[in-house]
Amino acid sequence: MIVAMANLLEYDVYDLELTAVKDNTELRKLLIDTSSKSIIVIENIDCSLDLTGQRKKKEEKDEEGDAKVPISKKKKEDQEKSNESSKVTLSGLLNFIDGFWSTCGGERIIVFTTNYVEKLDPALIRRGRMDKHIELSYCCFEAFKVLARNYLDLESHDMFETIGSLLKETKISPADVAENLMPKSAEEDVDACLGKLIKAIEKAKEEAKLKVEEEEEEEEKEKAEEEKKAKAEKSDEEEKEKKTTGEEVKENGD
Secondary structure, three states, X not given: OHHHHHHHHOOEEEEOOHHHXXXXXXXXXXXXXXXXXXXXEEOOHHHHOOOOOHHHHHHHXXXXXXXOOOOOHHHHXXXXXXXXXXXXXXXXXXXXXXXXXXXXXXXXXXXXXXXXXXXXXXXXXXXXOOOOOOOOOOOOHHHHHHHHHXXXXXXXXXXXXXXXXXXXXXXXXXXXXXXXXXXXXXXXOHHHHHHHHHHHHHHHHHHHHHHHHHXXXXXXXXXXXXXXXXXXXXXXXXXXXXHHHHHHHHHHHO
C-alpha cells in the first residue's frame, strides 16, 4: 500500500527505525533532513521502543512497587538495554508528528504500522494526529475478485461461489490468496489456479479448527489441574484442622 501511495503521488519514501535513533534531538534532525513530498514510514510502532502506553506502564510499576513484586532479571536487563540504545520518548515522537518542527517543509505523510493497535498510547492514535486508521484484515470475497482480475484477468467463474463460501468461514490473508492465484508455470490455467486456492483455503480452515480444538483441550487440562490443586489444598486444610482439633481435645482431657 505504501509503495502504491508513493508511486501515485510521486513521493519519496523514508523508512525510519526508531531503535536506531539516539534521542529526541536526533529524531528532530532526521525530520528536518527529509524532503518535502515524502512518506515517512515507522513499521511495527508497538515494538519499536518502550514508548507506547508509558503512562499505563508507570501506573503498573507503582502498583508493583506497592505490592513489592520483584521484576525479573531478564526483563530488567531488556529494559536497560532498550534505554541505552535509544532515548526517544513518547513526547519526542508526538512532537515529531505534529509539533513545531513538523511544520518545517510540507506535504509529508507519516505512516505507522502495528499488529496491536490496542497497545498504543491514546495520545499517539487520536484523531487529528493519526487521521486515517486503515485495517488490513483477512481476505474477503470482494478483495478476492480484485486479485482474480489482476492475476488471472478473470471477472467471473463457476468456482467463485465455492471460494466465496469458504472465505466467509476461513481467515486467510490476501498475500496467501495472491500466491495461489499466481500461475507457477505455463501449464497452469485458470481452473488449476482456482482449484489450488480452494485447497489452500480448505487446509487453512482445517488448521484453524485443529488449533481451536487444541486450545480447548489445553484449557480443559489447565482447569482440571486447578481443580485438582484446589481439592488437594482443601484436603490438607481439613487434615490440618482435624489435627488441631485432636490436639485441643487431648489437652482438655489431660
